[in-house]
Amino acid sequence: xxxxxxxxxxxxxxxxxxxxxxxxxxxxxxxxxxxxxxxxxxxxxxxxxxxxxxxxxxxxxxxxxxxxxxxxxxxxxxxxxxxxxxxxxxxxxxxxxxxxxxxxx
Numbered sequence: 001x002x003x004x005x006x007x008x009x010x011x012x013x014x015x016x017x018x019x020x021x022x023x024x025x026x027x028x029x030x031x032x033x034x035x036x037x038x039x040x041x042x043x044x045x046x047x048x049x050x051x052x053x054x055x056x057x058x059x060x061x062x063x064x065x066x067x068x069x070x071x072x073x074x075x076x077x078x079x080x081x082x083x084x085x086x087x088x089x090x091x092x093x094x095x096x097x098x099x100x101x102x103x104x105x
Contacts, residue, residue, distance in 0.1 A: 031073040039074055 008017050016022050041047045049064040
């Protein structure tokens with residue numbers, strides 16, 4: 001087998017190195033950026049499916065949420081907001097639970 005340098009030095013394949021169609025996609029651009037309106041799909045139960053077998057029938061143990069995180073990313077401006085918003089939601093839920101406990105007694 002020839003090395004990569006030998007292949008690129010061959011006149012027949014020299015255009016491959018310069019042609020942007022054959023370049024590898026940068027890490028930044030691999031994931032689709034979504035805004036804060038759709039951040040619920042990362043933690044909502046409606047979007048979560050648990051897979052037990054892959055498409056070839058082999059046993060696996062992962063969820064669709066992992067696939068969502070693999071292909072989608074929150075936009076940078078919204079990711080900061082989402083972290084603070086998620087903390088606020090947890091605090092609000094705790095307050096609601098405390099409020100319900102006091103009302104029952």
